[in-house]
């Protein structure tokens with residue numbers, strides 16, 4: 002078999018090897034059908050089963066009730082920045098700014114209604130999350146939007162901000178399914194597949210059914226959540242291959258022990274890396290100012306200077322670690338250790354970091 006690298010890319014990102022091998026086995030001819038999943042009709046029996054199972058497995062992983070619709074859409078999380086306000090913003094909405102993605106979401110909402118920035122740490126370069134006591138929520142807002150994990154800055158909410166009775170909307174693109182959470186706290190959740198769930202091309206939306214009543218019939222058909230809820234995400238051709246791979250990822254999670262299992266693994270992996278960074282006598286520094294805000298998914302850090310960061314990236318690549326460069330807007334280093342990133346990979350990364358520190 003071809004050798005694989007330790008892929009620490011922020012997204013598209015690493016997938017479980019078992020899933021890739023399963024897909025490889027079924028690639029040429031899916032379960033005796035004589036064709037690849039890519040080649041089959043989205044209206045046929047075989048694909049229909051893949052589609053239904055993906056939804057059922059996701060519902061079982063997250064314990065999603067019948068009062069929620071699960072949608073498989075296209076256009077990335079980026080289209081949701083627009084679809085969310087187009088469908089459910091009536092007048093005004095609250096946005097919590099915790100990074101570049103949250104800002105982009107707020108920018109689109111402003112085209113639909115009035116946006117109240119309910120909290121922001123932009124003046125501190127998003128190196129922490131706004132505290133609950135810093136939030137200025139508007140009780141009449143259509144919803145509060147927040148980003149659960151900030152892929153670029155490496156911060157992550159441990160629990161949802163408290164928003165009382167205002168509907169809660171969340172962009173969970175980079176930490177969806179990294180642990181169990183209570184879907185019932187949310188009016189709408191969305192996530193691009195390509196960070197923690199599958200290949201690019203599919204965006205998951207979980208929307209509470211009462212929210213669908215807000216969608217105006219004057220909206221363009223594809224942009225209306227009701228269209229997709231009523232047609233079971235088969236109004237037009239869905240991203241069939243992405244949904245198929247996501248379905249395999251859901252089965253991989255279920256088989257191994259579900260979200261409690263993966264949360265334990267994720268906590269151990271991130272714990273190992275942060276403990277090493279904290280114990281490195283200041284050689285490595287976390288980019289996040291508040292420990293409780295550190296992400297379990299994207300570990301942002303740096304060496305004593307930019308030249309050493311560059312050297313770190315070059316030398317780590319030679320040793321088989323890919324994607325450790327920080328986002329172009331912030332620099333530094335970033336290790337994205339999503340669900341599929343193996344524990345052994347974190348152990349080997351820590352060994353490499355020890356060695357790099359000793360030599361520099």
Ligand SMILES: *Cc1c(COP(=O)(O)O)cnc(C)c1O
Pocket residue numbers: 012076077078079080102148150151152172173174175193194196
């Ligand atoms: C990557 C990312 C996005 C953008 O996703 P696209 O699928 O490229 O549109 C949005 N929000 C967060 C938190 C992300 O990590």
